[in-house]
């Protein structure tokens with residue numbers, strides 16, 4: 001069954017919620033359209049260079065972005081520094097609320113990433129978070145972007161495809 005029409009409605013609702021929170025938001029039908037949008041429109045118009053596609057990024061239906069970082073480079077870049085930031089979000093990263101964002105990240109994205117990178121964390125063996133103290137722990141800094149400041153600094157491209165973890 002083709003669910004793209006369902007997702008078009010959901011993604012457009014989310015685009016409006018993001019815009020209410022001062023993000024610049026777009027909807028692309030697939031990753032190729034997203035790439036064209038970013039390279040032909042968003043970057044030339046704004047000079048934006050920082051593009052984030054983190055597996056630990058989720059988007060809340062009320063129009064906020066949640067990210068969990070190992071090193072802090074993503075949290076740093078998205079909150080302060082670059083004049084413009086572009087975030088690419090697949091439809092599979094949309095969750096209803098903050099609790100769901102944290103649950104999804106801790107019990108799905110982080111363990112799956114730990115497995116992918118061959119890290120020695122408990123979740124790489126159990127597929128569940130145990131709030132570990134492992135030297136390889138990848139869950140160190142959360143960021144919650146409630147609004148973009150200044151207005152339009154953070155640009156979100158919502159993609160009508162399941163992308164990443």
Ligand code: SF4
Pocket residue numbers: 106107110111114121122123124128129130131132133134136137138139
């Ligand atoms: S805190 Fe540790 S166990 Fe939990 S998801 Fe992160 S790395 Fe895995």
